[in-house]
Amino acid sequence: MNKKGISMILGIIFTISLAGGVKGIKVKAETNNFTVDLSNQYRNVTHVASGSLYGLSDENKPSDDLLMPTKPNVFTQMAPNGGQLPNGEASPTGDALKVAEKAERSGAKINIRFPDMYKDFPYKWISLDDWNSKIDSIVDSTLASKAANIYAYELWNEPNWTWNAKTSGISFNEVWKKTYDRVKAKDSKTKILGPSISLYDEPWLKNFLTYCKENNCLPDIMCWHELGDAKGVIDVQYIEEHVKDYRNLEKSLGINNRQICIDEYGVTTEEAVPGSMIRYFSEFERAGVESACSAFWFRPGRLSNIITEDGNPNGGWWLYKWYGDMSGKMAMTTPVSQTSLNLDGMASVDSSKKTASVLFGGADGDNNILVKGFNSNKFFNNKVHVKVEEAPWYGVDTKLSQAKEVFEGNFNVVDGKINVPVTGMNKSFGYRMTITNKEGYINRYEAEEAVVNHANKFSNEGASNGQYIGQIDYKDSYVEFNVTAKDAGPYNMKIGYANGNSQVSSQKLYVNGDMQADVNYDSTAGWMSSGKSGTKDVQIKLKKGDNKIRFSNSQNGYAELDYIQLSKVAKTFKVRQEAENALINNATVNLSSYGSNDAFVGMINFGDSYVQYNMNVPEGGKYKLEVGYANGESSASTQNLSINGGENKVITFEKTGGWMASVPNMGYRKILNLSVDLKKGDNTIKFSKGNTGYVEQDYIEVTK
Template sequence: MSRAAPPSRLIAALLLAAAVSVVGTGPAEAADSTVTVNLAAPGKTPTRAGAGFLYGLTQNGVGPADSLLQPLRPTLFRGGGARIAGHGWLGDGYRAGTGYQVRVTSAIDQARRVTAAPYNATYHLLVSDVWGADTEQPANTVYPCDNGDCTNWRSFITQLVTDVKASGVRVRYDIWNEPDGTGFWPRGVNSAQYYQMWNTAVTEIRRLDPAAVIVGPSYSGYNHGWLDAWLARTKADGTLPGVLNWHFGNDPLADSNDAKAIMSARGVGPLPMTIDEYLFSQQQQPGYLAWYLARLAPSDVSAAAHAIWSDCCTAGTLDSVLWNGQPTGQWWVYRAYAQLTGNLVAVSGGTGVAATAAVDQGAGRAVALLGNQTGQTGTTSIAFSGIPSWLLSGGRTRVTVQRIPDQSPLAAPIVVSSADLTVTGGALTVPVTMVSGTDAYTVTLGNPIDGGTGGGVSVVDANAADFTYGTGWGLTTGVADMYAGTANWSHTAGATATFRFTGTQVALRAVRDVDQGRMTVSVDGGPPTTVDNYAAARNASGVVWTSPTLANGQHTLTIVNTGQRNPASTGINIALDRADVTAAAPPAVIDGNDGRFVYSAGWGLATGIADMYAGTANWSFTTGSTAQLPFTGTRVALHAVRDVDQQIIAVSVDGGAESLVDNYAPARNASGVVWTSPVLAAGQHTLRVRVTGTKHPASSGWNVAIDSADVTA
């Protein structure tokens, strides 16, 4: 149901039902399982079907900021002004007054932003929201077609469609939200009055706008019987929608297959299908979200919208995917989901877990996004097969495992590991230890996605190869409250350990307890700092010391057992748990059409281009035309199209010498890096691109097409 919350008693009942039927009561240790990812079986282009939001925007549609919204590459938004003061058409006494106007203005403002470039998303206008059915209706409400009178309802539809058409914004009409007794429509599911209301609206919308797309029935959950009856009746009445939709459900793949079977049996369609609300409140965490997206990928559902259970309805938090204007774990799952580009590949296996995966030669990587439905922990192995040769260098490929914890806010995913691993016979198996049942994970072969080796925090177990131990150290395994279950310990004065890392900061985690001693820590031969690990109560994995911010690069941390102790301590033990390494922030991605690029005359814009960032290309074939990007940072990389019809460009920074870049290529690469600047002094700079009017002899055209730029801070 729409998260314009129904009465509290109904919420409690629904949450209880969901808790019993959908999600377990807590994390459970599961037997190891294997998910197989076949990179040699590329399928359809990723549709980002799950990248949708119910009441995700601010009232006027300007929030959240593009920097938080564009990276998710959303495809669907849904709204209609629910809970905005004035109560819509209903609150105006069943006419178009100020209450109606503020709601329709909000919906049009939101739709205008997200249906235009760079989003080019779809907006489902909740007609019942504008009317006033957002669960705050008074008890004496006169609903559409009460006593068989649909006159006022028809007048409302006429006013709404007329106003939307006058705005010039294209929306899809979602006629009535959850018409099955959930507080939005108390006149009965599939009742005679409901069909009067539905048929009147469909007929009037199509009379006023024959090209309009209508969405329905928007039941609060997938229900085979309701949907079967509804399709039979609306087919008979000639009022079938353009899009078939529903909310929630246990498995989007199973539900969509069932809906297709009903349509086939009834001689309907096939109609496009959407799930306009998904995830109950207890499911709104990275692990379950990633599982749901994985189940959505092989289905025929074209779009789905994340549901809202708080912040309703104009907070601009993307249904609480943002926390105080900052990304959460769910946001990072959607960010990883947006980076599943190229082609989806075949995925199978797993117990209680699911993954969606894609391979993209242009991006130089293959990515698997892993989640789980049951809140389980344990180890899931990702078995890659059919690994293409372009992902290999010397028989090895870079493998990056990232953990996306259920945190609000979350600055970046945690890099669990990143290493070059050997591929044998085109196959490689990567074990993923699921620390928490609410975590999601990504496993990337090749160039890391956001939060990979170019940014975020890497967790390095103290028993990893990057730690080196001298004499006087031992290892204990099976320690339940320590990372990876291991403790590297010493009770010998002078015993030394070193940790080599690459990054900008390191935080050391060690045991604090009643028997722990004192140690010194230092970085790169600098002055040592004494750390007292005594504590009256045990903390096996807390941060005991954090370095200052360091220059990005290679460093060495040295730990020495001093043989000394706090007077209250019973021993001189030192036990290392792990280190958290902060890497340099990943480059900021600037779309060629986000307003920061400044174009001279002679440039045009193309939208809806699936293989380019944000779906846009800024193009020119006019000699002498220029594009400039002012930026602040230390380096910039330009992404542009390389193809059979591209010409040569000249690129420079800060008015310096130009570098000629030939964008001709016998095969298309729409978003690869074509030029990278040298390292620059930190500060403000300007990138300049000039159309030269020259080309490779083999090129068939004179085109230049800018995709985006990566700016390193």
């Protein structure tokens, strides 16, 4: 049976109401395949990209308990006794020598940025004599400090646009040579880093390196920045290509390979966002970059915004912490795309701990993580335990006390590999997969491991665990899962399935022998054998301990089963919705790392402008409505709030001191709490332009 159906438009999410709380069919339009090769271990784990620019402010900021777990590699800090005033600080902060000891406690080195002796940026050159006195002061202070963790001297910063030969009366190359010689005469041991241009510019570098080779002043460590292209557009996907091109440039000029430091990376909208940062980590690791520091756009001492204003970890911190947890050898990964922004990640293998770790992110929807190369790592068993966690991004100043569990399950290693589908991903979130030999708690159950009657097991690389159950086509056909619940109560159950028919198919669902409902499966335009699949969400009640969940044929079409995944329903109803995913009229979606999910809605400035959220609640009554917003006006602004099309209520939003996408941003998003009456089921919550000022919308969160 299982006849193939006609194709349909995929990617639509919709909800149906049935007995037993069955709802939410999701069919995926496209599956992204991200590959990890555990057999290709290419370098030691050194946490290459875990440092930051101005990440340290003073001895107490950040606190050691937040700094240490991130295993920072290199910090780029202001020259000793410098004059730079990082954003929002009343006095210079982050003096390289004053924070060197703190960095050393965490295992990190310090790169000293010379031109931070100037208080202005862009720097205001005075004279060569003035510059020489600054050089002498920096090097003499460094030598006197006897700091043991100085990584390099950075002679200048972004000379491709901060150096003006006409106003200074001397070319940058000449100043480089004079500075290089003066520093080396005083300190021949500390390495020199440069030229630190703002983006990879091969013609500029060729001119610079040619001069340096001819004049015996080549930098010990090559440095440029990865802050997007010349227009500031994100181009992280080309970092490996930039490194390859640079190596070819070295070869063409007869220059031995230099270590590469990217001491500023990431554009403003990406700062600390896990799904964005993971792409940089991965590119740097695969390309063989020796060190990298995330850029400074906002405030110092917060490890480039992975710590909230009040000193707590946010979602970005958890990604850096997971990076710090990596040990052993880095294992090669293959991103979904080499030329576009999509799913990427990195992996490590620790043979002493018999563990593999995979960090990934940067894509929405349903994705497959293919892990191969187990055969070359003999310490892994034929069945491995997989745990997947996520680090949500709700904005720079939203605390995340703990990463969230996605699922745990046991996977059979077949032909040296496992395939792990991770559904419902968010491109701004970070994810960690931990692979061990232990068998313990699981909440993801594979259909091929269930009790199967009058149906058959099939194999396909795209299926979870590489196998699934099909031909569940007869009156006595069923698949019965034996599951263990930690607690009694309601559970969300995600069903991985395929329905190759052109119409909806259904199966009967039983929990502990009690009929729940017919579970309806939308068409996936193909069967598992052709890589087609979807997910369906169902809410069921389980007793504490052992439970039986059975799917049987209902004689209404056919469906194949891949897995089920269980998660306890929270005791308190709480739903968060992003403004950019709401119904928007005459307003714009903008990116900002200060926004929840890395985005917000602005320009709600016109008579017909509005943001309308659709919210489904389990019962009628009063709810707490939390609104994330920004009001950069000089006084309070208003918007009109309408619930379910009712009368407008004027809502006042106090000023926040700036707008969400401001640079530097001083934490401009604020929270407003309201009380609203909602009806059972679907509700509309509409914010429209008010009579006074303007307000940007970030998200709402409804709590019973």
